[in-house]
Amino acid sequence: MILRLAIAVTLGLARMAQADVAVTMAYLHVEQPLPPTLSNLDPLPGDLGLAGVRTGIADNATTGRFLGQTYALIDGHVAEGEDPLAAAKILLQDTKFLILNAAPEIILQIADLPEARDALLFNISSGNVALRDDACRANLLHALPSVAMRTDALAQVLVQKRWTDLAMIVGGHPQDEAYAAAMRASLVKFGLKPGPEKQWLFDADMRRNAAQEVPLFTQELGDYDALIVADELHDFGRYVLYNTWAARPVVGSEGLTAVTWDRVIEQWGAAQLQSRFEEESQRPMASEDYAGWAAARTVGEAVTRANTGDVGAVRAYILSDDFELAGFKGRPLTYRTWNGQLRQPIAIVHPRALVEQAPLEGFLHRVNELDTLGLDQPESKCEAFQ
Amino acid sequence: MNKSLTKLLSLIVPLALAAPVTAGEIWVTNEKDDTVSVIDTDTLEVIQTYPTGERPRGITFSKDFTRLYICASDSDSVQVMDPNTGEILRDLPSGEDPEQFVLHPDDIHLYIANEDDAITTVVNTQTGEVVAQIDVGVEPEGMAVSPDGKIAITTSETTNMAHWINTETNELFANTLVDSRPRHAEFAKQGTEMWVSSEIGGTLTVFDTATQTEKGKIEFEVQGVHPDRVQPVGFEFTPDYGTVFVALGPSNHIAAVNAETYEVEEYILVGRRVWHMEFNEDHSQLFTTNGVSGDVTVIDVASRKAVKTIKVGRFPWGAAFRP
Structure with missing residues (x-):
């Protein structure tokens, strides 16, 4: 396993009367076997997901420097054939915030580790519906939308x-x-x-x-x-x-x-996120990157608002009515309290432009139109969040 | 006789003779057309369209209205235009991606939000020199300066803060959290209050300037529109600070809010995704820029009714008045 520790910038600009908070987050990429495809035109970037996490951590750090809050990222990579659970255990010794880029079954195994019981995990790679349904876990949030x-x-x-x-x-x-x-x-x-x-x-x-x-x-x-x-x-x-x-x-x-995300999205201030990302990563932002960014920003937003780095308090804040994330999708993003899924609009795109953004007009919901997308509370078999 | 009348007389004599002496112009930046549209406040028609740099957004006049400053975001400069000819006189250094700015009461210094760089740049418009660059939060946008010129404000959209800048030292002296995605800031009531709009938070926050503490918050509720889509952006006060008009973005409404009681008194339907606004000379009319529908709505301030829609360029953004 390769581990890298990148301490994000922390400048001594703190002028608010708030306690210093130091937050370390970890990112774990568990490599998955990739079947061959007919075309070689679009190879997957090696930093898919991670690049978005980095942008999110940098955003958090910029905010944090005004509040006496610092953010660091440990980034771990598990090659095929290596033990992802051992890697997760090592990372969980240093932080309780773990962002996962892995196959759904690996995500579940990590979530079920005793070391992860009081941790907060973010899935940024799997749209697997069961993870949000009967296989849900109370310590697992989903920044990536379900299929x-x-x-x-x-x-x-x-x-x-x-x-x-x-x-x-x-x-x-x-x-x-x-x-x-x-x-x-x-x-x-x-x-x-x-x-x-x-x-x-x-x-x-x-x-x-x-x-x-x-x-x-x-x-x-x-x-x-x-x-x-x-x-x-x-x-x-x-x-x-x-x-x-x-x-x-x-x-x-x-x-x-x-x-979830595409380079053609430019409305709602997205152009700024896109250019920030492209400048740092030298490529357009993909869906997994966006999910990584959203996961990192979710923790940052909760830490900022609740002014604590305590994982329990952060999780409680994220799932409370007070939480909202400005995610460049034209609406505040929040988490579904019944299964930990980040509620978000879905972009309908073709390679050159945004066509529409769901939920479309006319698809109504008694609580929140965003819940016309994916598992709604009445049909969810997730019980871990109760 | 003012300059615009001189111009009107010289250009179109018959119309100018018929125009009342209150003639004025609203200048609108068209973000995706790289132009400014000039609207005559009497005829309510577009009388000129001038080319600008790329992605023009923030727009403001010098005190004597002889120079127009334009944030050409994608050209990474603030352009100085001669409003009588439409000629670009010079490009000021602005830092990267200038989105909004505010002209200091000294009529010399521009405080510019560099959206892509998390920086506020201070430029001397006379020498064309960058006086200072101040680190602020991610995606700075809203800019304001107190009437006495001592405090400048930058709001940062992703950091969700109002940054308070001491204009003597060009250093931050306070940073206050606001609701998500702050877009616009204004001082009010002789500078005793500082107001910030939060687009995703859906609120306006009122600060006491002396203590930088929150003294009130305004929320909105437009009938038939989901709260998520009620997104406050630009706002303007009436001269007596009795009323503040607030652009509510994709809800396509302007709210008229009592600036004393913080009660919303009226919602006025305008064009799609309303961004910013500007009054005419006697504040009897309010012109709103409607980004998605590509037009400007004229609101009669007394009756609080939309009276006309004026087609401008694509994605109108900022607006500024000159007599």
Whole structure:
């Protein structure tokens, strides 16, 4: 395991009559095996997630210097084959705030460590719905939206555009099937009917053959208003666009997509966050980066407002009515008190522009329209937060 | 005879002869058109559009209205324009990404919020020199200066603070937390109060200037609009400080608030995502910049009704008046 300690800037500008608070946060990246994809165009950055955490810590530190609060980040990396639990234990000796970039099953194992019992963990990598449902943990918050939040957002767009006849292509990875399952549930939730589906089974190199193979592959789906692609690893989806038998829009993992964050978001002051991030990281901010930023800022905001670095007090503040995070999404972000999910708008984008932001107008909710996205309180089977 | 009348006479004689002597202009920056639109406050029409640097936002006149200062955010400069010709006279150094600024009562020093740099830059507009750069919180935006010129304020959007600057030393002497995403600051009532709007917090906070402590908070409730979308941004006081008009962003309303009791008296429907505003000369009309709908709403201050919508450039942002 590689561990790095980066102490964020702390200047002696504290002029407010508040006690000094020193907060150390840890970030743990547990490398996951990456299946090969057809295109090599978009390699995943090595600092995906971490770069966002760094921006968040820097934001916290700038605020903290006026309040006598300092922030430090320990960043840990576990390569494939190494023991993530041992790494987590080491980090938890130094801090009770741990940001996790790992597979959902690893996240759960870490959350269940005795050392993590009184810690506060943030999931910034997994949209797994069960983590927010019956597998939820009281010490685990989710800065990244669940897959269901994203498919609900897309379903709202389908309803609004009256794209009601739908077909779906599902990739062969478990993440693709999870996305497809969430999509089916979202369609039903918003009164749409799931349509015909096909499994993507090709192993041909589509950079050569897309124009010939995809029309035939999609011909069998008949006519539809929109084609949903469940391809969360971005393996084949890019070759489906403009190659379908019927000239119809592609939505889902490719084409019109529902995302946590994207470089095309510039409203609501987002341009400032984007440029701050790009300057520090030399690349555009991705969804995992945004979740990392939000996790770090969540702790910073609570520490600032509650003026304490005590993990119990910080967790209580985060889950209280007083907490709100200005997250460049046009609304205050808060946490769902029933499962620890960060409540947030979902961007509907294509590669060059923001199309809409869910919840869309007209999708009402008795408490908060943001709760039309993802698991709402009545349907949540999470009991750990009660 | 004032300068704008001279200009009107020289340019369009028939109209100028018909215009009443109260003629004035509202200058509006169009953030995504790189222009300023000039609105005649009598005819309520756009009479000029001048090109500016990239992403113009903050806008203010010198005391004698012979120079117009424009924050050209993406050009990383404050531009000085001759308002009689639209010519850019010079670019002042401003630090990176200047968003808003305020002109000190000495008519010389500009206090500029550098949004991307967490810095407030002080520039001497006569020498073009940077006098000081002051470290503030993340994404500084709102700028204000007290009527006696002794205190300047910067609000930082992500740090959620009002930073109090001693203008003699150009050092911070206090930092006060406010609600999320503070956007705009103004001194009121001979400088005894300092007001800050918080966009995401949805509030206006009133500070006692002498002690820098909070003395009141104003919340808003627009019927039929979710509280999350009621987002206070710019605000302006009537000259007697009896009323403050508050732009409520994507709720598309302006609130008229009693500045004594802090009660909201009225909500006025305007264009989409209303940012900032400016009065005409006798304060009978209020002009609001509506970012998303690309227009300016004219409000009759006495009746508190919107009377006209004027199309300007794309994403109008700041507004300034000159006689």
